[in-house]
Structures are given as C-alpha cells and as structure tokens.
Amino acid sequence: MAKKQTPLRIIPLGGLDGIGKNMTAFEYGSDMILVDAGLMFPDDEQPGIDLILPDYSYVLENEEKLRGIIITHGHEDHTGALPYVLMDLAKKVPIYSSKLTLGIIEGKLAEHKINSPKFRDVSNGTHINLGAFSIDFFSMTHSIPGALGVYMRTPAGSVMHTGDFKLDQTPIDGVTPNYQAINRFATLGVDLLMSDSTNATRPGFTKSESAVGPAIRHIIKNAKGRVIVASFSSHIHRLQQICDASTAVGRKVVVTGRSMVQNTKIARELGYLKIDPDDIIDGFEVEDIPDDKIVVMCTGSQGEPMSALSRMANGDHKSFTITADDTVIISANPIPGNEKSVQGIINSLSKIGCAVYDKSTTLVHVSGHGSQEELKLMLAMAKPRFFMPVHGEAVHLRAHAKLAQEMGMRADHIFVADNGDTLEMVNGKVGWGRPVESGVVYVDGLSITDANPVVFRDRQKLASDGIVTVVSTVSKRSRAVGNVEISCRGVSFSVDDIANEAQETVRQTLQRMASKEGSNVESLRKSSRNSLSNYLWNKTRTRPMVIPVVMEV
Structure with a gap:
C-alpha cells in the first residue's frame, strides 16, 4: 500500500x-x-x-x-x-x-x-x-x-x-x-x-507612475498660493514626485499628518525618499515663507475626518487653514466604501473657494x-x-x-x-x-x-433614531405606579409635545401589569419598553432605542 x-x-x-x-x-x-x-x-x-x-x-x-x-x-x-x-x-x-x-x-x-x-x-x-x-x-x-x-x-x-x-x-x-x-x-x-x-x-494597461509627475508639477508651478497635496503616506513614489516638482519650481515642502511625518522620516533615513534637507521644513517654520513658496504634503486622501486635510478644511489644524487662494490636489483613488467621504471633503473645499484637483479632472493619480x-x-x-x-x-x-x-x-x-x-x-x-x-x-x-451583528444594529439604530430612557417606580407593597420620567437624546421630535401623554400611556400600562399576579420587574420593564415604543411609532413614525428602568420602592 x-x-x-x-x-x-x-x-x-x-x-x-x-x-x-x-x-x-x-x-x-x-x-x-x-x-x-x-x-x-x-x-x-x-x-x-x-x-x-x-x-x-x-x-x-x-x-x-x-x-x-x-x-x-x-x-x-x-x-x-x-x-x-x-x-x-x-x-x-x-x-x-x-x-x-x-x-x-x-x-x-x-x-x-x-x-x-x-x-x-x-x-x-x-x-x-x-x-x-x-x-x-x-x-x-x-x-x-x-x-x-x-x-x-x-x-x-x-x-x-x-x-x-x-x-x-x-x-x-x-x-x-x-x-x-x-x-x-x-x-x-x-x-x-x-x-x-x-x-x-x-x-x-495601467499608466506608469512617472506619468503623474508632469501633471503635478504643472499645477504646482501655476498655483498662486499654497499647494496642499493629500496622498497615502506610504506612497513613497508619489511623495518623491511631489518633492521633485516642488523643488524644481522653488517651493519648500512641509509635511503634516502623523503617518505622513513618520513614513517620510523612515523613507528619507533609508534612502528611498530623496530631498535636500534645506527643502523640507517643519510646519512651525512656515510663517516667514511666502504662500507661493510652500507645498504641503499631508494625509486625508480618503476623507478621514481626523486627517490633516480634513482638519485644515475645517479650520482645526494647528498650523494651516485652507483659504480661497490655496490649491488642493487629492492624489489618490478612493478605497471602495470611502467615495462619500472623499466627495464630502471635495465639497467642503469647493465651498471655501480653493482650486481642487483629483483624478477625475487631472492625471494626479494612477x-x-x-x-x-x-x-x-x-x-x-x-x-x-x-x-x-x-x-x-x-x-x-x-x-x-x-x-x-x-x-x-x-x-x-x-x-x-x-x-x-x-x-x-x-x-x-x-x-x-x-x-x-x-x-x-x-x-x-x-x-x-x-463580529456581533447585534452591536452594529444597535449602533445604527442609535445613529438613525436616537435613544429614549423611561424611568418608573412601583410600590412593592401596594403595586401602585409612582413617577414616570422620560428623557431623550438624538430624537427628531419635540419631547415637550409628547411627554405628558407618553408618561400617562406608560403609567397605565404598568398599572395594569403590576396589578396582575406574578408580575415582576423584568415583565414590567418589557411592558414599559413595548408601550412607549408603540406610542412613539404611532405618534412620530420613528423607532428610537427605548431603555426602560423600573425600580421597586
């Protein structure tokens, strides 16, 4: 065998x-x-x-x-x-x-x-x-x-x-x-x-990376103010072309964004990114340099909310705020799923009035x-x-x-x-x-x-309809229902308009359940949640997450 x-x-x-x-x-x-x-x-x-x-x-x-x-x-x-x-x-x-x-x-x-x-x-x-x-x-x-x-x-x-x-x-x-x-x-x-x-x-065939350089250089050469280029921090070939184009037209390169700073540092130390030390400066050194002599390399090409480009566009960046005189180049392709975020950034930049270039308008990415x-x-x-x-x-x-x-x-x-x-x-x-x-x-x-689908479902529900908390008290001895308090976060309706009626609806439901033999706190919570959820759907056509709290006193 x-x-x-x-x-x-x-x-x-x-x-x-x-x-x-x-x-x-x-x-x-x-x-x-x-x-x-x-x-x-x-x-x-x-x-x-x-x-x-x-x-x-x-x-x-x-x-x-x-x-x-x-x-x-x-x-x-x-x-x-x-x-x-x-x-x-x-x-x-x-x-x-x-x-x-x-x-x-x-x-x-x-x-x-x-x-x-x-x-x-x-x-x-x-x-x-x-x-x-x-x-x-x-x-x-x-x-x-x-x-x-x-x-x-x-x-x-x-x-x-x-x-x-x-x-x-x-x-x-x-x-x-x-x-x-x-x-x-x-x-x-x-x-x-x-x-x-x-x-x-x-x-x-996919175009050669070297095809991007001339397009980037043309934009930088003809820009009147600062040029901000957003790219992947690991795209060292692209960063090299940005540096080459900048120094060729007499501009200094500023690097911002945590991963961009780290990766350019590593690439320069290992000899993969070549630029004269005098031509690459820190963000704090730009005050004495005219805007038309600066190119900023940054993260944010995928529309990430906390990236350098997003913070510049929103005025939250420690060194730069984008103005109508600036030029922004988004030198990357949106990763599937990021298209909306990237378009949101482009729209924000367009509202500022600056010139925006991406792969749909110019050969700034391959x-x-x-x-x-x-x-x-x-x-x-x-x-x-x-x-x-x-x-x-x-x-x-x-x-x-x-x-x-x-x-x-x-x-x-x-x-x-x-x-x-x-x-x-x-x-x-x-x-x-x-x-x-x-x-x-x-x-x-x-x-x-x-993976837990329940967690995602809850988070999506919170994001779409908000959260409502209903707190009720029930007497241990008499089973009488006391105060019912309702508080809301992130809901689309006015709480004042429905508070009294909603409280009364929950109170009546709890009173019926509490008077039944064998009722316990868990059954009262469930009744409270169902009662308020149904009421809110009938009144507002929304289904916020309802968190019931029932205390026996």
Whole structure:
C-alpha cells in the first residue's frame, strides 16, 4: 500500500472578500509560513469600529509550526494586522521583507509598544529556507518601493505569489519587475500562481507612475498660493514626485499628518525618499515663507475626518487653514466604501473657494495595480499549471479567472476561493481541501472583538433614531405606579409635545401589569419598553432605542 503523501495546504485567511486584510498561510507537515498580515478600514455599516482584521485564530492554534512571516510590501492592507498577530503569538517569529517595509513595520510596532521581533532584510534575488519551504524573492513594481513577489518550493510542489503589482516599465526608482526571475521560475515550474486581482475588471494597461509627475508639477508651478497635496503616506513614489516638482519650481515642502511625518522620516533615513534637507521644513517654520513658496504634503486622501486635510478644511489644524487662494490636489483613488467621504471633503473645499484637483479632472493619480493586459502577461510568463486569483472583491477574482480561461487555462485548474477555503497540493496537482475557521475581527478602541451583528444594529439604530430612557417606580407593597420620567437624546421630535401623554400611556400600562399576579420587574420593564415604543411609532413614525428602568420602592 502506497504511503500517503504530505500535501502543501494553501489557506487564505483574508483578502478574498474585499480590498484589504490580505493574509495567507502555507502549511506543509510541521512547517507553516504566513504571507502578509493586513487590515481593512470599516464602512458606514460598521459604526464605531476602527479597524477590521482577518480572523487569524488558525495561525495561533498552529503557532508551533510557524517558521516565519513574509510581508510583500509596506501598505496597511498587508502590514496593519501584524502588531495584533505578534501580540497574540507566544513566541518570537522572524519577519522577512524589504528594508523600507521593515522600517514602516518597526514604526508601527513602536506605536503599539511592541518590542521589535527578529527582522530579516530580504530583497530581489534573496533565497531563504524556512523548514520545508525553499523561498526566492523577486522585485515587483507597485506604488511603494521594496515590493516583492515570492516563489516557494516544497516537496509537494511550487507556488508563485505576485504580491500587489503592476508592470511599470518606467518606475520612479528605476526598479522594474524582475522578468528574468519570473521566466526562470516558469522554467523550473510554477504549479500554482496566486496573482493580484484588484484591477482585473479594467481593460488595457495601467499608466506608469512617472506619468503623474508632469501633471503635478504643472499645477504646482501655476498655483498662486499654497499647494496642499493629500496622498497615502506610504506612497513613497508619489511623495518623491511631489518633492521633485516642488523643488524644481522653488517651493519648500512641509509635511503634516502623523503617518505622513513618520513614513517620510523612515523613507528619507533609508534612502528611498530623496530631498535636500534645506527643502523640507517643519510646519512651525512656515510663517516667514511666502504662500507661493510652500507645498504641503499631508494625509486625508480618503476623507478621514481626523486627517490633516480634513482638519485644515475645517479650520482645526494647528498650523494651516485652507483659504480661497490655496490649491488642493487629492492624489489618490478612493478605497471602495470611502467615495462619500472623499466627495464630502471635495465639497467642503469647493465651498471655501480653493482650486481642487483629483483624478477625475487631472492625471494626479494612477493605480499601483496591473490592469487586464498586465495580468495576462503575468499568466503568460509564469505558465502556471493551476491558478488562484487573490486580493480583490468577488467581481475582481471572477474577472481574473475569466482572463485565465481566455488564455487557454482549463476551468477546473482555476480556483476562485473565499477566505477559509483551503487548497491542497500533492505532486504539483491542486484540489480543494478541508476549510478552516475564518472571518473577521474588529478593533474597537483598545478592545478586539468578534463580529456581533447585534452591536452594529444597535449602533445604527442609535445613529438613525436616537435613544429614549423611561424611568418608573412601583410600590412593592401596594403595586401602585409612582413617577414616570422620560428623557431623550438624538430624537427628531419635540419631547415637550409628547411627554405628558407618553408618561400617562406608560403609567397605565404598568398599572395594569403590576396589578396582575406574578408580575415582576423584568415583565414590567418589557411592558414599559413595548408601550412607549408603540406610542412613539404611532405618534412620530420613528423607532428610537427605548431603555426602560423600573425600580421597586
């Protein structure tokens, strides 16, 4: 009887149900590695939530197998969950990534007061062995320097993971994708390709990052007053172009926004962001410099209410207030779910009267992800036997799968998975495996909690209809109902107009219930809540949250 062979298990824990929280575990026997540990930002249906993380309980349950964590690049959707993972792991695990990514991670861990783990600097051409995994790194172009793809070999077969990428022929830092390595790995054999799907619905090629520079320079050169440029703080290539355009026309660069200050500092120290120290100044030094000699680089491209751009627009920033003489460039694409927030910021700026430029009017942003033709080129170069689209919403994954089919790949060799679904590879052949527990974890302030629809429903109710508290007293001896007091917060109706009638309605209901045999405080609370809720619906057609308090005296 043939001995059963050990499979390579590919376990996506995040990144297959939206743009963000990318995380995939690879497990072979007693060895496991984790590729990326990202987060996602909440939308309007998750009030009060700060961050959304993938459920990484499977990693914690098997942490004795974990040999290392690989981070493909420094964006939040690939690094943001790392502090929480490291806090929950009982042992120190080495982290492998490029120098810039490790610098960003180190700053992130310092914010969480986590001692730096074992950092391992890797780059294009680096080879490492982690247990049964033989791993090679190769350079890719993205909207941040130091982006890497990963090629891993195991006794069960090989996997190529592209990370986020586009095939930019004229990147800002001159580091192109390592086509030679990709073709070499194809010759060795790529049993499974896992490829970025973010722009799989977009035809053609994504424009080069270098196309943005001339447009930004033209705006800065012709602006009469200050220029405020909002961008992602991790988009170092974009920040380099803003700095180059500013210094070329004789303007000083001011950096504001916590993450922008931190990331530009790290990038300059590591040599990824090049600007003369005399040309980059602190926000407190701008008083002596004319407005037409200043460019402000700030956070807030996603309309975040507490970001530097929002505070400037609202007059709450400690150093800057935007006026009609200023020019604002929003140099980013709204993350799905943030469109309303970004439009709100644009409307606020338009009311001030300043000039506003975004990607809809000028070429001030290009995507960092490859469009359909680039995704097809990656498939053509890698020549995989099996294919798994990753990093995207369901529509992106299926569009990417369709591209692979159009290129001749068999439908049964393409795996469109969901988080928690597992693929198993034996002798280079891939099939479905046994799913693992998956889902999301919410960060709410300092606490980390599982998904609870009741909490979100309550918060949405509070936000839409407000809250009403009704406090009543009932005599223990006579069962007579005493005072009934009603107070409201966040309701749309006038409390004075309904207070007396509402109090009397609740009092009569409680008196009927209290006189019944077997009535208790809990039944009285329930009657009080139902009575007032029904009354308010009939009178105001709203359903605020009703909190009943019944005291026996």
